[in-house]
Amino acid sequence: MYILQESLFSFEELQKLEFKERLPIFFSALDLRPYAKELRSHSPRGADGHCRQGILRALLAAPLENMDTFSGLHRRLDMDLRFRYQCGLRLDRKAPSIATLSRVFTELTNKGLAKRLFEDLVTRCKQEGIIDGSHVAMDSAAIHAYEKKQPKRKSELTGNANWGAKFDSFGNKVKWFGYKLHLAVDTASELPLALSVTPAHVNDGDLAPALMEQVAADAKVKFFVFDAGYDQLKNYEAARKLKAQAIIPMNLRNEKEPPAGITSNGTPCCSMGFAMTYWGVDGDHLKFRCPHATGKVDCPLGMAACSSSNYGMVLKVDTKSDLRRYSSPHRNTKRWQELYKERTSVERCNSRMKTYLTADAMHVWGIEKVITHQYLNAIVLLASALAMAQKYRKVAA
Template identity: 75%
Template sequence: MYILQESLFSFEELLKMQSKERLPIFFSSLDLRPYAKELRSRSPRGADGHCRQGILRALLAAPLEGIATLTALHHRLSTDLRFRYQCGLSLDREAPSISTLSRVFADVTKKELAKRLFEDLVAHLRLEGVLDGSHVAIDSTAIRAYERKQPKRKSEQTGNANWGVKLDSFGNKITWFGYKLHLAVDTKSELPLVLEVTPAHVNDGEKAPGLMEQAASRTAPRFFMLDAGYDQLKVYEAARNVKAQAIIPLNLRREKEPPAGMRSNGTPCCSMGYAMTYWGADGDILKFRCPHATGKVDCPLGMAACSSSNYGMVVKVDVREDLRRYCHPHRDTKRWKALYNERTSVERCNARLKCSLTADALHVRGIEKVTTHLYLNAIVLLASAVAASRLAKAVA
C-alpha cells in the first residue's frame, strides 16, 4: 500500500491547468540561454537556423504535454501557433522539421546538456530550501524499449537494451526488454536528486553505492531508504562511507542462521530465550535490557537468574561488528519503521515520470539517447518545483 503524503510542489495542479496557462508558468522557471548557446551551429554556411533556445524549450515541453515522439512534436509545433509562440519559436516561418528536432536532440545528448541542466536545478532547489536531502529513497523502475530484441548475451555486449526480471510489490515476476531507471529521491519533496540509466539486466545493488555517493556530493544525507532487493553488505558499507545509515529490510530468502543468542533482526536474547528490549544507542553502541525488567515479558525466573542488579541484565552491541544485521535506529522499532515508510516517495516519483509524463514511452534508441529522454522528464519535475516556489514567494 502506498502511504499518502502531501507533496511540497504543485506538479499535479500544474497538470490540471490548460496548456496555454501551464507553459508560461513552467518556462518562467527556466533560463535556457547558457545551454542553448552550446547548441548554435558554428558553420558560416547555410540559411539561418531556428532558435536553439526555442527548440530546447519545445523538447522540455513535450513530456509535460504528453508528446512522446519528435514526429508528434513537429506536428504540434506546426498546427498549434500558441504552443510554438510559447516555446519561443518564430511564427513567420515553418516549424522546425523532424530532422532539425532530431539533430538538436542528438546534440543535447552528445554534450550532456540535459544532465547539466538537471544537476543545476538540483543545486538551485537545494539553495532555495525546497530540496532537503537528509532522507533519500532509492529504487529502480522498468523502462520498456521498442528496439529490436536480441539474445541476452549479445545485448550485454552492446550496453543497450536488454532483458530484465523483477518482482513487483505482490511478488509477481515481471519480465521486460529495455532499461532500468535508477533514482535517488529526496523523501521530503519527492524530487529526484540523482538519475542513472542502465540496461535492464543490471542488478540494483550494483548501482546503489554510486547513487549514494552522488547524492552525498549534492546534499548531506543521514538516511537512505531502500527495499529488500538492496540487502547487500556493500550497500550498507556505501551508506556508512558517506556518514549515513541504510534503512533496508532483511531479505529473509537468503538469510543465514543468525549468531547464537541473536534474533535475525539483530536483537539479542536473554538466557531464557526472550528477545531483549532495545533501550537506545550511544553512537555506534546499541543497548538492550532484560525484557522482564522492562515489563515486556513475565519471566518465571525473574531478573535474578541473569543479573544481581535491580536494573536487570544489559547487553551492548557495536553496529560495526555487522553493518547489515545491526542498525541505528534498531530494526523494527517505531523510528526504523517510520523511516522505511518514507521509501514510498521514490515510487510516487517513478509514477509521475511514467504515468503523468513520457518516461515510459521510449521512441529513441541507444542508452545515451534514452538517458537524455529520461533526464528531460526529470527536469520537468524539478522545473515545476522551481516555478511553484517562485509563485509561493510572489504570493507571500
C-alpha cells in the same frame, strides 16, 4: 527561504492549470540561455536559423505535454501557434523539422547538457528550500526500449537494451526488454536528486553505491532508504562510508539462520532465550535491557540470575560488528518503520515520470540518448517545483 508545504507536489498543481497558463509558468523557472549557446551550430552550411533556446524549450515541453516522438512534437509546433509562440519560436516561418529536433536532441546528448541542467536545477531547489536532501529513497523502474529485440547474450555485448525481470508489488515476476531507470529521490519533496540508466539485466544493488556517492557529494544525507532487493552488505558499507544509515528490510529469501542468541532482526536474547528490550542508541552501540526488568516477559528466574542490579542486565551491541544486521535506529522499531515508509516517495516519483510524463514512452535508440530522454523528464519535475514556488511567492507578496 521559501519551503513548500508538506505533501504538496508541484507537478500535479501545475497540471491542473489551463494549457495557456501552464507553459509560461513552467518556463518562468528556467533560464536556458547558457545551455542554448552551446547548441548553436557553427557550421557555415545548412544554417536553419531556428532559435536553439526555442527548440530546447520545445524538447522540455514535450514530456510535460505527453508528446513522446519528434514527429508528434513537430506536428504540435506546426499546428498550434500558441504552443510554438510559448516555446519562443518564430511564427513567420515554418516550425522546426523532425530532423532539426532530432539533431538538437543529439547535441544535448553528446554535450551532456541535459545532465548539467538537471544538476543545476537540483542545486537551485536546495537553495530555495524545496529539497531537503537528508533522507533519500532509491529504487529502479522498468523502462521499455524502442529497439529491435535481441537474444540476451547479444544484447549484453552492445551495452544497450537487454532483457530484465523483477517482482512487482504483488509478487508477480515481470519481464521486459529495455532498460532500468535508477532514481534517488528526496523523500520530503519527492523530487529526483540523481538518476542512472542501465540495461535491464543489471542488478539494482550494483548501482546503489555509486548513486549514493553522487547524492552525498552535494548534501548531508542521514538516511538512505531501499527495499529488500538492495539487502547487500556493500550497500550498508557505502552508506556507512558516507556517514549515513541504510534502511533496508532483510531479504529472508536466501537468509541463513542468524547467529546463536540473536533474533532474525538483530535483537540479542538473554540467557533464558527471551528477546531483550531495545533501549536506545549510545554512539555506535545499540543498547538492550533485560526483558523481565522492562516488563516485556515474566521470567521464572527474575533478574537475579542475570544481574544484581535493580536495572537488570544491559547489553550493548556495536553496529559496526555487522552493518547488515544491526541498524541505528534498531530494526523494526517504530522509528525504523517510519523511515522505511518514506521509501514510497521514490515509487511516486517513478510513477509520475512513467504515467504522466514520457519516461516509459521512448522513441530513441541507444543508452546515451535514453539517458538524455530520462533527464528531460526529471527536469520537468524540478522545473515544475521551482515554477510553482515562484507562483506561490507572488501570490503571498
